[in-house]
Amino acid sequence: MSARTQTFLWIGQRASAAVLALCVLVHLCTIIYAVRGGLSAAEILGRTRGNAAWLGFYSVFVFAVAVHVPIGLRSILAEWFGWQDESRDLVLWVLAAVLAMMGIRAVFGVFG
Amino acid sequence: MNARLRNDFRARNHPAYWAFLVHRLSGLALALFLPVHFWALGQALQGAARLETFLRWTDSPLVKFAEWGLVVLLAAHLTGGLRLLALEFLPWRDWQKSLAAVAGGLALIAGLAFALAL
C-alpha cells in the first residue's frame, strides 16, 4: 500500500472520528435517557419504529463506525500482533463491509 | 544483529502514555462488542418478541454491570479521541496534560450518569 493511500486512511480515521464524536455524544444521551426505568422491547420499538430522522442519524453513525474500526484495528494488528502484510488489509476491507451490513440491518430492525 | 533493549513500565509511566493505553484498549473492546450489539438489535427485525427475550437476558446484574462498563469505555474513547483531535489539529504547548485529566473526568461523569439512570 502506498504512503499516499496510508495518508488517506489517516484522514479517513480523523474525519470519521469527528463525525463519531457527535454521534457518540448523542448516543450516550439517548442511552442514559432510554434506560431510565428499564428497557422493554415494546416501549423502545414503539418510540423508534418509522422514525426517519433517527434512521438517518444512525445510518450515518454506522457508516462512520465501519470506517473507523478497521483503520484502528489495522495499527493494533501490526503493532501488537505483528500482522502487517496485504492479507491484513484485505481482511479489514471485509470487516468494514460486514460491519456496515450488520449495522444497517440493526438500524432497519429498530427504526425501519 | 545484536539484541535491542525495550522500554518497560518505568519508561511508559506518564500521563500521555496512560491516555494512549486507555484509548487503545477501550477501542479494542468496543470493536469486539460492536458485532454483538448489531446482532442483538438485528433481532428486532424478527419482531418485538425476539428483542424482548434478549432484553430480559440483559436484566441480570452481571450483564447490567458489563453494560455499565461499555458505557464508560465508550465515553472514555470519545473523550480520549477528542483529546487526540485537539493534539493533532490545534496548536498546543503546555496544556496537554490538563487535557488528559479533563478527558478522564468527563468519561467518569458519563459513567456516573449511566449508573444513576439504571
Add this chain to the structure above:
Amino acid sequence: MPREESQTVLDVVTYVQRHLDASLAYRFACRVGMCGSCAMTVNGQSRWTCRTHVSRVADDGRLEIAPLHNLPVVRDLVTDMTEFFDKWAKARGRFTGTRSRHEDFERVPPAGRREEVDAGIECIGCGVCYSACDVVSWNPDYAGPAALNRAWTLVQDVRDAATIERLRAVAGDAGAHACHTHMSCTERCPKQISPTAGIAGLKRAIAMAALKGEL
C-alpha cells in the same frame, strides 16, 4: 563509589570505568549537553547522562544504567546508532536551498513559521526520543521522533525548496502518520523539544498535500 555533590550519572559511569572495571565501554564527548553522545537509560528511562544529576534520578539510592533502547547494543553501554541517522537521511533531513554563494543572504522574518523551526532546531541528535518511543519498537520502519522533528523544521523553513519531496518521504505507516501521540519523546527530550508537536504538524501538512493531489 564515593557520593559527590552535583554528581552526574556520567560521573558515576566514568568512575566505574576508571576504578572498578577498565573494560567498560561507553560514549561521551562534551560533558556539557551539546554533543548528544552520552545518552543511556537510567532506571529504565532514557536520559542524557552528562546533565542528569544522580540526586534527581536515584531510586532509593539505586541507579540502573543501561544502553539506549530500540538500538542494537554493540557492547556494554554503547549502541549502534546507524539506523537512527539513516532514518534522518531517509526523511530528507538535509536542507535544500536555492541560492548560491554569489547571492545575498535571505532575510527570514523571525515571527510565524520561523518560530516553529526555532522550537525544534536545537536537537543534538542524542537518540533519547528514539529510545523512549514505543512506536519505534513496534514498527521497525518508523522514522522516529528525531528524524520527523528534523523534517518538520525544514518543512517550516521558508528557504527550503524540497517541501513536497520531504512530505512524501515522511508520509504514512513509516512516517508521521504512525505516531500515536504517546508523547514519550516529548516527555524525555533533554532539549525540551516536542517532536510530537512537529509530527502533528507533519500529519496535517501531508494530509493537506494529499487532499490537494500533490502527494
